[in-house]
Amino acid sequence: MKPLPVLVLGGGIGGLAAALALARKGCAVRLFEQGSELKEIGAGIQLGPNVYRMFEALGLTDAIERWSAHPENLVMMDALTGEEVTRIPVGSEAFRKRFGGYPYGVIHRGDLYQVLLEACRAEKRIELNEKRKGLDYEERSARVGLQLDGREVAEGACLIGADGLWSKVRARIVGDGKPRVSGHIAYRAVLPRAEVPDDLWQNNVVLWAGPKTHLVHYPLRRGELYNLVAVFHSDRYEEGWDVFGDTDELRRKFEHERAEVKRLLDKINVWKMWVLCDREPARRWSKGRVTLLGDAAHPTLQYLAQGANMAIEDAVVLAACAGITEFDWEKTFRLYEDARYKRTARVQIMSRYYGDAYHAAGVVRELRNDVLAPKAGAAPDFEGVAWLYDGIRLPQPNR
């Protein structure tokens, strides 16, 4: 009898990465995405050296490198005074050497998505289904039935809920209600190169930190585009990642900041907005033959730029665990969450602290600038980010 496939609910970055990693281990995978098209919406994604290790494990390094670009520095600026607070030279030889030869990159979300999608389409073991919404599931002896709209029930050996921040699968497994609304909103837009004033163009990821606000910008698609993300405190709440923003509210929030910030914001009339949410870290996110992955398992604020990086790490670790247990799914999921919960919790918690530091005001802002100021004459020190960018060691079989 043919073994039952692995079911993946959700065709975002995490779902595709999971399908790919498992297919590469020999599993048949059926993936269901509710959207009418498998696609990722605009804007940029930063890629740490930790995720380049995962691209290597998935055989995707060359494809990613065709689309990604490598900024010279991560720079933090004070949005009130225009002073540089600190920088990490992520484009330097010293950085690459410190992190095992792996680079720091930026990529358009659509390009990253396309690389994953093409790799999935090239895998005969993966079946991709669009316009298929998962409604519920049922676990029966050694199988899972995923109920889809249109009354179909897909039968699988196990189910991976990669269904994002508002995960239905999580509601069954963890049951911790709605996500935590952070009170921060992100507005994002992408500018063509020609519309960016020359004096504001730089091959750096720049973060302008202001009281209760920040603006991030960096070039994308090898310099054809400029990615802008503006974040501010607000009590608006709307679900989804594709809602139009209020340009007047945005301008008011940044009105006391440096001219460089306002000139960039003024270039854009149409913004898409995200209400930023996360959750408290969970110790367990699997039950029987069902587990979670990516934002469904450990949604994080984006201040470390690691949500998608973590989803891809999850996928590679999950597949490694399946190999170790020889596809005993209950054991696989236990091993996988044991390997992942502390690292992903650290990203969730540290992202909140980073957000507080970016948005500091008054004395806290001054202190932040003092603490982060580089020591005169000292070589760049990467140890503060080493826990993250050193990446992970894949679980190994017990000998």
Ligand SMILES: Cc1cc2nc3c(=O)[nH]c(=O)nc-3n(C[C@H](O)[C@H](O)[C@H](O)COP(=O)(O)OP(=O)(O)OC[C@H]3O[C@@H](n4cnc5c(N)ncnc54)[C@H](O)[C@@H]3O)c2cc1C
């Ligand atoms: C402003 C901002 C900037 C960011 N920048 C970065 C960055 O620089 N680097 C980084 O690594 N991360 C970044 N992130 C985080 C990153 O975008 C997310 O962590 C990542 O996209 C999560 O992927 P996912 O596949 O787990 O979830 P999602 O991308 O949310 O995918 C879930 C999918 O499941 C589908 N789905 C949901 N419910 C169902 C259902 N019932 N049936 C079928 N399908 C369903 C959805 O349609 C969706 O396609 C950023 C996030 C924000 C908000």
